[in-house]
Amino acid sequence: MSTHQTYYVPAQSKWPIIATLALLITVYGLGSWFNDLKADRAESNGPLIFFIGALLIAYMMFGWFGAVVKESRAGLYSPQMDRSFRWGMSWFIFSEVMFFSAFFGALFYIRFWVGPWLDGDGAKGVSAMLWPDFEYSWPLLNNPDPKLYPAPEGVIGAWGLPLINTILLVTSSFTLTWAHHGLKKNNRKQTKIGLAITLVLGAIFLVLQAEEYIHAYTELGLTLGSGIYGATFFMLTGFHGAHVTMGVIMLTVMLVRILRGHFNAEHHFGFEGASWYWHFVDVVWIGLFVFVYVL
């Protein structure tokens, strides 16, 4: 509860409306692009529109977050505002958790029910009548209809790159916490080093992930179109990778801010918010490692 006499009330801002336009242009461009690709139309202005939208989004992000950083630096935010940001960030992360839950849920549903049913087992085993020859296994190396969905020849084993990636990300969570401790103790050197190591680990993770994708596509025939194994695999790891990329960008901004002398031992929610996000991405990876790669 507030102990303040009056509240913070911001004035008008142009950023939200720019953000709206940017998003609308982006999705419109993307949609036209996808549709033109699918219909094999030779000419498409989708990519151009998409590109303009994406530029606008970048401009908006710089502007909006820049304004917030400036206000924060000017000491305009009360502890109450700080708490609002905290609630905002926490619930945003919760919404992301639910987004991933949808895909994890799909994976479990497929593995525990759909697969066996298609093979003739369980309560709905009659579905086996569709493709009597189909045999279910996980990883799914034979699809019910291989003509429509050619199955992969192999999948990515857990104990190679994925294990290394797990170690990388878990370590990065620790180095980030170490950096945070540095900030709280006003040991900014520790913060810089910790943050830099975290970023390097995150970047290596992304490179290895890209390598894994190339391997899957070129050597294993494991693609988005190779049946439900590929679909769930790329959906989960792909969205996770996108989130790691976001996290790397956020932490890079934090490093730049630290180098410029922003934050102090008490006030550094920008940093904390970015690190919450990073830990969240890390936890999702653990789930991925266990349920997508190992089991």
Place this chain on the structure above:
Amino acid sequence: MSAVIDDHGHAGHDHHHGPAKGLSRWLLTTNHKDIGSMYLWFSFCAFLLGGSFAMVIRAELFQPGLQIVQPEFFNQMTTMHGLVMVFGAVMPAFVGLANWMIPLMIGAPDMALPRMNNFSFWLLPAAFGLLVSTLFMEGGGPNFGWTFYAPLSTTYAPESVTFFIFAIHLMGISSIMGAINVVATVLNLRAPGMTLMKMPLFVWTWLITAFLLIAVMPVLAGVVTMMLMDIHFGTSFFSAAGGGDPVLFQHVFWFFGHPEVYIMILPAFGAVSSIIPAFSRKPLFGYTSMVYATGAIAFLSFIVWAHHMFVVGIPLVGELFFMYATMLIAVPTGVKVFNWVSTMWRGSLTFEAPMLFAVAFVILFSIGGFSGLMLAIAPADFQYHDTYFVVAHFHYVLVPGAIFGIFASAYYWLPKWTGHMYDETLAKLHFWLSFIGMNLAFFPMHFVGLAGMPRRIPDYNLQFADFNMVSSIGAFMFGATQLLFLFIVIKCIRGGEPAAAKPWDGAEGLEWSVPSPAPYHTFQVPPDMNDVHEHRKGTGGELTP
């Protein structure tokens, strides 16, 4: 700390200003009242648009046979009607009410994250512009029903489905941000002494609604993303040929969908819980049980989704589990109805327009609840499913439920918003015409549904002709009546008897402690709620106990 800030970060100027002039006031605003008004107007426009789609449907169904539209277009109308009503009319109306009223009810100066608030609103016109534009695209707009089951919405969808998917994404972003704002406001901006259990129920139900929104809108985003991948990138989430399953679509969709129906009704529960005490001149009966019942409903809403899928082929244990879990929801819902009725018991009742809508809400929503219970009986649902009985059910919970809740709220708070009393005679006329119209439109649907008339179909067997004609007449009546509502609101904005700060003598709550119309900025100094008596709790209490 009392800085008013603009983009350039210099503080302090224009502290007690009123609204900015011209268009920029609306485009750039961070004021919860402006944003609330925009949400409400947007919602009303969507209501009229979605309503006109419904008029097309009812005109075609006026008689058996094909008269006015082709089946392809009919399908687009049912789809767009559902989508526009759910995402464009009902949800934004409640967000608008939340924006206007929550800060006033808890003694906050604004929403917690005002710029994000503006963003949430403006995304909606963008999303709906995109959605409605699909009607004019080659191949037509979405035609697969508002539930957009795969493979209708993937393999067999018109090209415009891609834009439909992105429109859903934009709406989802808007809803999630709006919900985060509500949670942050309620948890962080309450006036000193405004404990959680002193909050008006509208604030409580919205807090829980916001939680539901944050939990399930991302799941909706997930399911449309899987569709997008299936359509454009060759994945097989919803195709059994690749090891996926179309039923997976239904599970993920309804995991969102059932909580979604509570998102559309819980805020109405809250508003009605303020309105009934005000016009009964009695405190709300069973405040605490109302809070817990709302929580219970929200929890249960996560474990009943497959009652929409009884006939799709789920294992027997699934049928049983989802049947009993669904029936459980009737318990907390019954608690609420009991409390509303008990609040009225021996009250000194008067029936101004808000109360008329609220009482009709209690009665007619209960009818919808009962038909829901019938549908929840899995073996019976084998017959009812996808018939007009289901259409009758959800219209009874949505029209006299959600929509009447919104009308009741609008009349209740219009004096606070505009500073004028609305025209009570016209408002009562609006009520009675709506009441009769909607019952005429939807009650016969129970009968034709039980007799086997399928939903989402442009033509029907001759035996259903009479009831369908009655339905259509009622629907036209209900639809036309809403223009009267528009007239009443405009009239009220432009003039009328000046409203007192507290125009309803039985009303309670902080919103009535500020003048009418509410000044552009309110509660910049938080009111102290510490000495408000306990027995006031549940209606927000008053400044002077």
